[in-house]
Amino acid sequence: MPKRALSGIAVMAAVALLTAACGTTTNNPATTAKIAKGNLKGVKFAFAMPTSQGQVYVAQQKTFTTQAQALGAKVTVYDNHGDADTMLRNADLMVAARPDVIVEYPSVANATDRVGQKFKTAGIPCIAINVPVKGCSFFNFDQVALAKLGAQAMAKKMAARGWDGTNTTVLIGQASQLGSSVNIAVTSFYDELSRIVPNMKHVSSSAITSTTTQITADQGYQGDLGLTADSGYTATLHSLQSMPQKRNLVVYTVSDDTTQGVLRAADTQGRTAKTLLSGYGGTLQGLNAVREGGVWATDQNGFFPQWGEFLLAMSVAIAQGVEPPALTSPPQVVLTKENVDTYYKPGTEELIKMPALPKASRYLLDTGILQKFGNVEGAE
Incomplete structure (x- = not known):
């Protein structure tokens, strides 16, 4: 205190x-x-x-x-x-x-x-x-607290589509250069999501190291997606080669810029119809994407x-x-289509x-x- x-x-x-x-x-x-x-x-x-x-x-x-x-x-x-x-x-x-x-x-x-x-x-x-x-x-x-809120919001979006551990692969995207104080958010998201989504094998945050790539067969992967749109695009394209295309895809990143690149990669591979993304940061692009209620489903926001x-x-x-x-x-909140305009003027990033x-x-x-x-x- x-x-x-x-x-x-x-x-x-x-x-x-x-x-x-x-x-x-x-x-x-x-x-x-x-x-x-x-x-x-x-x-x-x-x-x-x-x-x-x-x-x-x-x-x-x-x-x-x-x-x-x-x-x-x-x-x-x-x-x-x-x-x-x-x-x-x-x-x-x-x-x-x-x-x-x-x-x-x-x-x-x-x-x-x-x-x-x-x-x-x-x-x-x-x-x-x-x-x-x-x-x-x-x-x-508070990375752990916000990541858990993000996982809970994403689990609701998955449930609405009938997605669970039997048909969905989760890719968590760390930014290795920022170290554990940031990337604890990535592993905490997976920890909470795998705990609450039906038919997902629970894996604790502590069991996912900075070098882990495959977390569990088919269900979970980790990639170093970086902090820019270009790094997100390139690394996601590489990671997708290991993931069955028939499965749904959930991707969590630590930057809205990265999420932009992930979205482009998913589109290049023809996977956007079966993808849900979770961004981080509250950029105008992220806010507007969340407002659409489509692929970019949630955004962790600490303003x-x-x-x-x-x-x-x-x-x-x-x-x-x-x-x-x-x-x-x-202050921290997870933005969705339902609440984004509570905090920002509609169609803008004006607080x-x-x-x-x-x-x-x-x-x-x-x-x-x-x-x-x-x-x-x-x-x-």
Whole structure:
């Protein structure tokens, strides 16, 4: 549970906490005190996105920048280009620029310790997105919880078509470069789906490793589908060669961009009539596809493009002396044809309102930042 610093030494506690977060002295104690009061005017953020090749990441970066600027902050954006070398170079560039806060979205998991050490040595407070970075506070989906909700929604879609373990093959698509903190969603989806769909052999998440390809004969496969439409297309075409064409097909990915490629691959193979897809991210293409109620049946949504306001609130909370939980998560919901227009204006990606924050994340409400945007239930 979050712990607050004593009010009488709020500024000292804020400085001490930010020191602990990155292991050394803070960049600017005066700025820390300013942030602690919720004043972001003139505060400098460095924002490292994983790649500009995915529209979901571009949308998230643009929203963060827009929302930060609306509060008077300045944002410099760095593109990690999907590889470790660029990620490390960008870490050096960000440290040299001396921002007040670094927001790091790693492009790969295997460089995070080195990046975290750079931030720690520099003493710059940092927040990691989606993939943990040692020494940084962590913001991400509650992957396991959202994946289970996704499996339950997909099971209903399958039941409506008369699909079960006797006639359906499930392909789960990991993105290996993002490591276990993301791909736990993939294996958790299969765990829950195989538990609740009739005639499917249940396989637990822990039994599916990063190198597993065939989970069970005919019923379950795992592929590395990546994070882009091109990788999704190529890898799905390859995976389909192992799957009986007479069986129905369910595919789960960790990115709407990937799902676009999977859809193209299924169409190329003439399999769309017997395919259900589950996306992840809430892009306009994904939202509109879900609205159609066809092949793209569900979409896991943690309101990914809107994460900016939560990251800004998290920066203020840390400066106020709040110790964040191990995981701070956004509001989460699985979108279907039946509920998509509850959250987005029909035919658009324009947000109406997000549901309430998970319990562990509600400390963000106390910063007053979310109320400035008024788009989260309970933060009007």
